[in-house]
Amino acid sequence: MRKPETIERLYLDFDGFFASVEQQCDKRLRGRPVGVVPFEGTDRTAVIACSKEAKAYGVKNVMKIKDAKALCPDLILVPQKPDLYRRAHNALLCEIESVIAIDTAKSIDELTCILDERGRRDPEGLAHKIKETIKLNVGEFITSSIGFAANRQLAKMACKAGKDASKRAGQYGNGLAIWHPNMMPNPLFEVKLADVPGVGDNMRMRLAHSQVITTEQLYNLQPKHMRKIWRSVNGERLWYALHGYDIQAIPQKRGMFGHGRVLPPESRSINGAYEIARLLLVKAGRRLRREEYYAEALWLWLSVRDDSWFRIVKMPTVNDEQAIMTAHRMLWDYVRRELPRNTTIFRVGITLADLSQANARQLDIFNNDDVIRQKWERANGAMDALNAKYSSTIVHMGEWKPPAGGHVGGKISYVRIPSAEDFY
Structure with a gap:
């Protein structure tokens, strides 16, 4: 196993990414405390991202709105715009690629690069060039912290250390830390x-x-x-x-396809949660088919007051919407039998699991429905093609009424980079 004698990796983390994108795009928000929330019109949810001005008051990501407002009464709440963040992510990567090749985008706001000889020789100069390129070609309100080290894990830790040091110095954002092997x-x-x-x-x-x-x-x-x-x-x-x-x-290896969502207040009943879960499952099914997988299990998770509810149902090896929705209805039959009618549901998660790739599909010899499955797969293929052609959900099974705040399946994410298809 090789032990580098010099720095070989760069790790970049955008500072307060979602809130800083909002500030870059809306001049009225610049220099003011901003909290990004799932949807507007209610204080019964959480701040999912906040600006450096809000953090100066002690506001943190994933903090209840009422707690954030207690710390910062002037906090401006902005409903999330996930597709805007996706497009900003793509624009930023293009600008960084003009300076140095990106090895991996670790998430929507983090990436890592392998240093060339120039980067190993002058990391400060490389960091400055990256940040100036972003400032000139995207905007000055989207800042980043950068760490350099011998490997990716140490560079990530250096990046966090640089961000923390800039915060302690009263200059949140634009952190920089260089951990040469001879310093370790x-x-x-x-x-x-x-x-x-x-x-x-x-x-x-x-x-x-x-x-x-x-x-x-x-x-x-x-x-x-x-x-x-x-x-x-x-x-x-x-x-x-x-x-x-x-x-x-x-x-x-891909393990599952799923989506989760905090429910708007008007959808926190069993029937309201069912409708949103159904739309989330449609999006998960589309992703399953785009990446050419089949699933054999469907999971449903609900967050209810002071508790949670979870159930799995098995399916044949399928990827068509008719089979998936049949399993979905079975899960909600369990919900209606096991939970009181007036249960308040705060969050729903739906997941397609037990995956197999399309070229490794195993048919169930006790469930000889391959002719039916092929018919539904052709129908889904035609629907998916039409929706992709027009970049919109124009053909669908059942009603298509996205909830308040929209973004069914294309919500804000720290671990997955949404694709354009997630937003229609």
């Missing part, structure tokens, strides 16, 4: 354990049982010990990453 591991020891990629709440509890509560203590473990704590090879891989080795990401 001292900068790493200043990082909180919670800020180490791969160390979530549950893992911190496991580490605490092993008397590991700081990043320095984690660094000083042995690789086999970390594998034991993680109960997988991921712990050992993290050890090598923290010690500066070139660790490549394991290729990820």
Whole structure:
């Protein structure tokens, strides 16, 4: 395994991305505290992203609106515009590509690059050029923090450290940190354990049982010990990453297609939640077919007051809307039997799981319906083609009435980059 002797990776994270895009596009919002919310007209939801001005008051992402307003009475609430953020993401990547090739877009607001000789020699100059290119060609209100290190994991941590340092200096945004291998591991020891990629709440509890509560203590473990704590090879891989080795990401296999949504107040009944879940499932089914997969299971998750409800139903190996909707109706029959009629549902999640690729589909010998399935697949193929041609949902099964705030299936996302097809 190779251990680089110099910096080889850049990690970039846009600062307050969704809120800064709003400020760039609307002059009235510039220099003012902004909170992006799922939909307008209600205080019974959460701020899902906020500007640096709002953060200066203590407002945080995923904070209840009433709590955010208590901290910042002048907070301006802006309903989300996911397609705007998707287009901004694409525009920003084009500008960055004019300076350095992008290796991977990790999410809608994060990316990583492999440094060339010039970038390794002058990281400050490279960072300055990237930021100036964005400022001149996109806008000055979209800023970014950049970290440089020997590998992707350390560069991500350096990026976060640079952002935190700029915040402490009263200059939130435009952070920069360069962790040369000859500086390590001292900068790493200043990082909180919670800020180490791969160390979530549950893992911190496991580490605490092993008397590991700081990043320095984690660094000083042995690789086999970390594998034991993680109960997988991921712990050992993290050890090598923290010690500066070139660790490549394991290729990820597609596991599911799903969508979730916070419900507007008028849709928080069982019938209202059913309709939104149905539309979300239509979008998930379209994605399933675009990427040429079949599914064998459908999951439904509901957030209700002080509790949640979850159920799975099995399906034949299918991807057509008729079969998927049949399973969906079965799930909601369970909901109506098991939950009181007046139940308030705050959030719904629907997921197609147990996937197989189209060229590996296994038919169920006890359910000889392949002729029916082929008929429905042809019908869905024709509908999908028409919708794609006109970039709009013009052909559909059942009613098509997106809820308040729209964006069924194309909602704001920190982990998945929406495609244009998600928005019709």
